[in-house]
Amino acid sequence: MPETATHSTGSDPNCIFCKIAAGTIPCHKIYEDTNVLAFLDIGPIVRGHTLVIPKRHTVNYLDCPPEIAAGIAQVMPRLCRAVVAATGAKACHVLVNNGPEAMQSVMHLHQHILPRFDGDHFHLPWPAQKLDSGEAAEIAAALRECLKA
Ligand code: 5GP
Ligand code: ZN
Numbered sequence: 001m002p003e004t005a006t007h008s009t010g011s012d013p014n015c016i017f018c019k020i021a022a023g024t025i026p027c028h029k030i031y032e033d034t035n036v037l038a039f040l041d042i043g044p045i046v047r048g049h050t051l052v053i054p055k056r057h058t059v060n061y062l063d064c065p066p067e068i069a070a071g072i073a074q075v076m077p078r079l080c081r082a083v084v085a086a087t088g089a090k091a092c093h094v095l096v097n098n099g100p101e102a103m104q105s106v107m108h109l110h111q112h113i114l115p116r117f118d119g120d121h122f123h124l125p126w127p128a129q130k131l132d133s134g135e136a137a138e139i140a141a142a143l144r145e146c147l148k149a
Pocket of ligand 2: 056
């Protein structure tokens with residue numbers, strides 16, 4: 001398969017986060033290394049809402065080579081601890097939206113770090129249901145089958 005411009009250059013000229021990574025659009029940067037950039041979200045859900053992106057363009061985890069995922073994973077514990085410490089939070093979420101149906105609006109992989117405070121107003125719906133054992137066996141088998149590929 002021929003390489004797209006995006007994959008050959010590692011950047012998409014129409015992508016806002018590629019422009020932030022290249023420094024052509026400003027951000028409130030909090031961390032940078034060769035592979036990763038972290039900066040404040042322009043529309044914070046809570047104080048200290050931070051985004052962590054790979055500098056190389058990749059759409060999301062459904063598209064992401066393992067070495068890009070590894071670069072992010074390497075710094076996430078340190079970044080989470082810094083966000084929690086700097087904001088005086090007690091805890092944090094790490095959240096990735098993968099695809100528009102999962103609320104992804106910027107099509108460049110990013111991890112949200114969302115610090116949580118006593119009495120904050122952020123509510124994450126979590127409508128847990130009981131796992132049906134028949135259905136669980138079926139979906140677990142389907143997942144194991146996909147992972148063989
Ligand atoms: P998503 O819905 O794709 O998971 O989240 C995208 C996030 O990127 C949103 O929280 C949005 O506020 C943030 N965002 C979009 N454009 C910019 C920008 O130009 N600068 C910064 N710092 N954040 C942005
Ligand atoms: Zn990009």
